[in-house]
Amino acid sequence: xxxxxxxxxxxxxxxxxxxxxxxxxxxxxxxxxxxxxxxxxxxxxxxxxxxxxxxxxxxxxxxxxxxxxxxxxxxxxxxxxxxxxxxxxxxxxxxxxxxxxxxxxxxxxxxxxxxxxxxxxxxxxxxxxxxxxxxxxxxxxxxxxxxxxxxxxxxxxxxxxxxxxxxxxxxxxxxxxxxxxxxxxxxxxxxxxxxxxxxxxxx
Amino acid sequence: xxxxxxxxxxxxxxxxxxxxxxxxxxxxxxxxxxxxxxxxxxxxxxxxxxxxxxxxxxxxxxxxxxxxxxxxxxxxxxxxxxxxxxxxxxxxxxxxxxxxxxxxxxxxxxxxxxxxxxxxxxxxxxxxxx
Numbered sequence: 001x002x003x004x005x006x007x008x009x010x011x012x013x014x015x016x017x018x019x020x021x022x023x024x025x026x027x028x029x030x031x032x033x034x035x036x037x038x039x040x041x042x043x044x045x046x047x048x049x050x051x052x053x054x055x056x057x058x059x060x061x062x063x064x065x066x067x068x069x070x071x072x073x074x075x076x077x078x079x080x081x082x083x084x085x086x087x088x089x090x091x092x093x094x095x096x097x098x099x100x101x102x103x104x105x106x107x108x109x110x111x112x113x114x115x116x117x118x119x120x121x122x123x124x125x126x127x128x129x130x131x132x133x134x135x136x137x138x139x140x141x142x143x144x145x146x147x148x149x150x151x152x153x154x155x156x157x158x159x160x161x162x163x164x165x166x167x168x169x170x171x172x173x174x175x176x177x178x179x180x181x182x183x184x185x186x187x188x189x190x191x192x193x194x195x196x197x198x199x200x201x202x203x
Numbered sequence: 204x205x206x207x208x209x210x211x212x213x214x215x216x217x218x219x220x221x222x223x224x225x226x227x228x229x230x231x232x233x234x235x236x237x238x239x240x241x242x243x244x245x246x247x248x249x250x251x252x253x254x255x256x257x258x259x260x261x262x263x264x265x266x267x268x269x270x271x272x273x274x275x276x277x278x279x280x281x282x283x284x285x286x287x288x289x290x291x292x293x294x295x296x297x298x299x300x301x302x303x304x305x306x307x308x309x310x311x312x313x314x315x316x317x318x319x320x321x322x323x324x325x326x327x328x329x330x331x332x333x
């Protein structure tokens with residue numbers, strides 16, 4: 001796939017710019033079943049990461065991932081700051097000494113997903129970002145093809161529309177949460193899609 | 204030296220946090236280390252890990268700190284803040300599963316009587332819905 005860390009920068013930029021470009025959409029989704037701040041919060045985090053992108057991209061991979069995670073923890077707010085922060089911090093802690101091949105990425109991503117589960121006290125099927133992250137992890141373990149990952153994320157995100165929320169603010173709505181895509185699933189799908197596009201263009 | 208257990212109030216709203224802290228001060232008095240924070244990094248409604256860390260520091264007691272939170276993001280960010288504390292402090296800070304205003308007052312009342320962190324937390328959590 002890609003080497004570290006020279007080619008990390010376009011991936012960070014792609015993910016951050018996707019979030020910023022879709023901030024209004026994320027906020028609209030969150031207004032339907034949450035508290036309406038997901039787009040604003042994620043945009044703030046993305047801008048904070050972009051502001052440090054040269055510093056971050058100059059670090060070794062584990063430190064770069066942790067730096068992104070810490071920026072998200074400190075800047076995003078909401079529940080999504082600690083959740084996305086834990087994903088990146090978890091990935092950084094689990095990153096080995098090697099380069100960025102598929103197995104290394106899958107192992108690191110798995111640790112990040114576990115950190116999100118622990119932080120959110122959640123798992124698959126509760127209408128959260130995990131409903132995108134877990135299928136993407138499974139696909140990454142099996143194939144790791146960028147186009148396939150992008151598709152897996154998009155399909156998993158769309159599937160949250162028919163789920164009933166069992167975690168977070170949306171769970172207060174019970175059955176009424178059905179019929180809306182989960183905002184966290186959407187932001188995950190957006191960033192994964194953007195990273196996959198960037199990988200497709202650079203690898 | 205023998206400082207009572209500290210109380211930290213974390214709300215999505217700076218106004219709610221300050222109001223709850225005012226109630227604790229008036230009803231319980233000055234014998235409890237107390238700090239509050241609310242709102243996101245831009246001053247809007249939300250949560251901010253940096254402010255939560257500062258509040259824990261402000262209310263710090265060697266006997267521990269009980270954190271009262273209002274909703275999801277306040278809880279998640281408080282748990283994140285606790286993990287970011289120095290190792291020797293991490294085990295002495297707990298998030299109470301209790302309503303923020305009533306929980307803060309009950310926790311502070313218990314603390315003012317010299318109770319330990321476990322008792323303070325248990326008293327606040329008696330208010331939690333079953």
